[in-house]
Amino acid sequence: MSELTDITPKGALRKGWSGLVDDYAIACEWALGGDVLLVGDVLGGVRAFDGKSGKVIWHLTDIHDGALLTMRVHPDGALFATAGQDGYVVLWDCRDGKQVAGLRLGSGWVEHLSWSDSGSWLAATCSRDVFVMDAECAEVWRSKDHPSTVSAIAWSRDDEIAVACYGRVTFYDVVNGDLSQKLEWRGSLVSMILSPDGDIVACGSQDNSVHFWRRSTGQDSMMSGYPGKPSNLAFDHSGTLLATGGAETVTVWSFEGDGPEGTSPGHLELHTKPISSLAFAPRASRLASGARDGSVVAWALKSDGQGGPIGAALMTDRVSAVSWRPDGRALAAVDGQGGVCAWRVS
Amino acid sequence: MNNNEKVPVTILTGFLGSGKTTLLNRILTEEHGKRIAVIENEFGEVGIDQGLVINADEEVFEMSNGCICCTVRGDLIRVLGNLMKRRDKFDYVLVETTGLADPGPVAQTFFMDDEIGSEFALDGIVTLVDAAHIDQQLGRSDESTEQVAFADVIVLNKTDLVSSESIDELESRLREMNRMARLVRSERAKVPVETVLNLGAFDLDQALERRPTFLEPEYPFEWTGVYSLEPGRYELSLDDGPDPNMSLVAVMDQGTDDEALRDGAEWCVRRYAEPSKAIAPGDAIPAGEHVDLQLSAEGRKVFILEVDVPSKLGLYTQHTAEEFDIKLFNQGAQSKVPIPLEAERTWVAQHEHDDEVGSMAIERDGDVNMDLMNAWLSKLLAEKGIDIFRMKGFISVAGESRRFVFQGVHMLFDAQRDKEWGDTPRRNQLVFIGRNLDEEGMRRDFDACLN
Known part of the structure; x- marks a missing residue:
């Protein structure tokens, strides 16, 4: 534990605070406008750290039998949702960690949660099924027509959700329940991200490629040659830059002009093991990346995808999540040993 | 991370009723001091209090290139990916497949997915065979044939239910299909746990350390x-x-x-x-x-x-x-x-079987020209990879003081330098298990690679 307090970050990452949770930390997200950092561990514990001091404000344990699988803070920052192997989705109050509502979706694992931008809807997956709930955790819609376990979900509009599974991405209007679009591709899609305007759909594939579609034109492309599967993807706020993992190098594709087809992507090289987490700063061309070697790097990028490091720090184990504070002036990361770090970003 | 730090995974295959659940429960009972995670198929029925049991649908994912050696099991990637997120890792993982599972994608998952491969090591494939029914199954289903062909250990179970002559005959038939596997007879899946766990069958160094040859012996007595x-x-x-x-x-x-x-x-x-x-x-x-x-x-x-x-x-x-x-x-x-x-x-075949699936071995003294060998194996795997389930071998490369060992699952191929030859006679041994192998042609092609 003592080594965690001795982190000497470099460059733009300034020493903040560090802490520890009970087991492998799987998620960290800022809440209450950046006043609080929530960290969930695989055993089903959630700790709320004071964003400035790192002091623990409240602490939950064993909230999901088996394991906690995912945690998502509501866009307004006051509520957060958790889900786990027990098939439950539970809503909590960020201020005190009190349970607000809960719903059991089934006997399968609930692996993915996603709030719509307005915060009106919460989507969750349970094996092959997708559920949409309102902000009180009441089911409003579900879809059972997926051929395999759902691997990713994302909101394309406030009332339209994208669902990725083996061989396809499907879009549903959650108000009337209609299937609005189906994009097919024979391959196992392991991750998905949409551009902020919902037009570009990017998926990492098990065969070590990134496939993307432009919904408006129907054009699709494949970027191959990754040494591993691109499980981590991130779009910047403008929808210009798509950062992808799948290697020790972060590959950044630029959608500027006619790109990224026919252009060379930016290669961000500093990590010594494959990327395990990626996040763009809000409203800025800054990217944070974490890797299996425990390294966390902040990068400044240009609109063509090229860029360089502006700061770096080292944690003790695989970085499982990185998260920018909403104002972009602090960065948090968690690792496989339960380590939690927050840095000020200058 | 080297193989010693990775969590070993044993795959249990076999037709419905072959005794997989009995064997699983036996392992869990005898190894109760260990943290064992069991990934069961949806029809599995292991008692839940015996350790961590996770049920998973068998999701076979083919890749866009259509290559069968890239086919993996999505459910395993998901479940194992989650299991590795623990500070206290599991000591062992057992994967039970349904009788209809193709063992290829299960094995390939550990080689094709870098994340799974970096945390878990496939230890071996154990196939249970119901001595009373396998004869008919082998003729009728590709799955049971492939489960035999992929096995590192074949547990010939329920031997108490059939005559000893028919067991001998069955054993010789299975042995001909897969000469790499160790054959163990059992009643009610009662086999020593060490015959099925910690085999290191996919760890070339370890496998050769324990058994200096990849071949089960052919007995000179009948x-x-x-x-x-x-x-x-x-x-x-x-x-x-x-x-x-x-x-x-x-x-x-x-x-x-x-x-x-x-x-x-x-x-x-x-x-x-x-x-x-x-x-x-x-x-x-x-x-x-x-x-x-x-x-x-x-x-x-x-x-x-x-x-x-x-x-x-x-x-x-x-x-x-x-x-x-x-x-x-x-x-x-x-x-x-x-x-x-x-x-x-x-001990030996009383008559020849005409199973499509069989195994062959090439054993030759002398040194191999690496360029010719590479060219031949690449061509062989490109043309026949679908029909070659598994291969293992060691070769003596001209000008190299160390032995080369290699193994393959379909078109996936892994070769590395092994120990020094020292005083031991330099020789080559290649074992192939596959469908309709052209033995004569393969022997001729290998001989052409010798210096």
Whole structure:
């Protein structure tokens, strides 16, 4: 534990605070406008750290039998949702960690949660099924027509959700329940991200490629040659830059002009093991990346995808999540040993 | 992370009713001190209090390129990906498949997915075979054939339900299909846990360390008979048979269960490798030596066996007892009643099987030209990779002081330098298990790679 307090970050990452949770930390997200950092561990514990001091404000344990699988803070920052192997989705109050509502979706694992931008809807997956709930955790819609376990979900509009599974991405209007679009591709899609305007759909594939579609034109492309599967993807706020993992190098594709087809992507090289987490700063061309070697790097990028490091720090184990504070002036990361770090970003 | 730090994973395959659940429960009971995670298929029924049991649908994911060696099991990637997110890792993972599962994608998952491969090491594939029903299944279903072909260990289960002749015959059929696998007989899936776990079958160094060859031995004898004898002199009587002589090794204190017979067989293989000593009718047969019985005289011939202390005597004979009408009598007894057998078994194929799936081995002395070898293997795997389920081997490369070892699952291929040859004779051994293998062509092509 003592080594965690001795982190000497470099460059733009300034020493903040560090802490520890009970087991492998799987998620960290800022809440209450950046006043609080929530960290969930695989055993089903959630700790709320004071964003400035790192002091623990409240602490939950064993909230999901088996394991906690995912945690998502509501866009307004006051509520957060958790889900786990027990098939439950539970809503909590960020201020005190009190349970607000809960719903059991089934006997399968609930692996993915996603709030719509307005915060009106919460989507969750349970094996092959997708559920949409309102902000009180009441089911409003579900879809059972997926051929395999759902691997990713994302909101394309406030009332339209994208669902990725083996061989396809499907879009549903959650108000009337209609299937609005189906994009097919024979391959196992392991991750998905949409551009902020919902037009570009990017998926990492098990065969070590990134496939993307432009919904408006129907054009699709494949970027191959990754040494591993691109499980981590991130779009910047403008929808210009798509950062992808799948290697020790972060590959950044630029959608500027006619790109990224026919252009060379930016290669961000500093990590010594494959990327395990990626996040763009809000409203800025800054990217944070974490890797299996425990390294966390902040990068400044240009609109063509090229860029360089502006700061770096080292944690003790695989970085499982990185998260920018909403104002972009602090960065948090968690690792496989339960380590939690927050840095000020200058 | 090297293989020693990775969590070992054993895959249990076999048709419905072959005894997978019984074996799983046995392992969980006997290894109760360990943290074992079990990934069961949706029909699995292991008691939940026995450790962490996760049910998973078998989701086979093909890749866009259509390559079958890239096909993986999505459910395993998901479940194992989650299991590795623990500070206290599991000691062991057992994956039980349904009887209809193709073992290829299961094995490939550990090589194709870098994340899974960096945390978990496939330890071995164990296939349970229901001795009473497999004969029909092998003819009817590709899955059961492939489960046999992929196995590192074949547990021939429910042997109490069939005659010993049909087990022997079944064993020789399975052995012909997969000469790499170790065969274990069992009743109610009762096998020692160490015969199925921690095999290191996909770890080339480890596999060769434990067994210096990838091949199960071909026994130079066809029959074993075990007699329980008091001290005294005995007559071994043989009638006219197909040959004018026959090799034999007599073993004292021979056990009668399958394991003991197999241990005896392993020991006798080495005796058989020694020069034989000719024994004429009327002479005594020394125990523990490779002897050659002289049988050219007409009519029944008698050889003497001397027993000092009460013992179980095992005879490992080159031909079957039937061919020479082998009988054992008390010397000088009034009534000529043969001594009954305590146990017996046959060791080789009684007739050839025409299974599509079979195994072949290439064993050659000499050095290989690496360029030619690479070119040949690339071509072979590109053209026949779909039909080659598994391959293993070691080769002696010209100009290299170290041995090269390699293995493959379909088109996936992994080769590395192994230990120094030192004083051991340089040689090559390649084993292939596959469908409709062109043995003659492959041997010819390999020979063309030799310097």
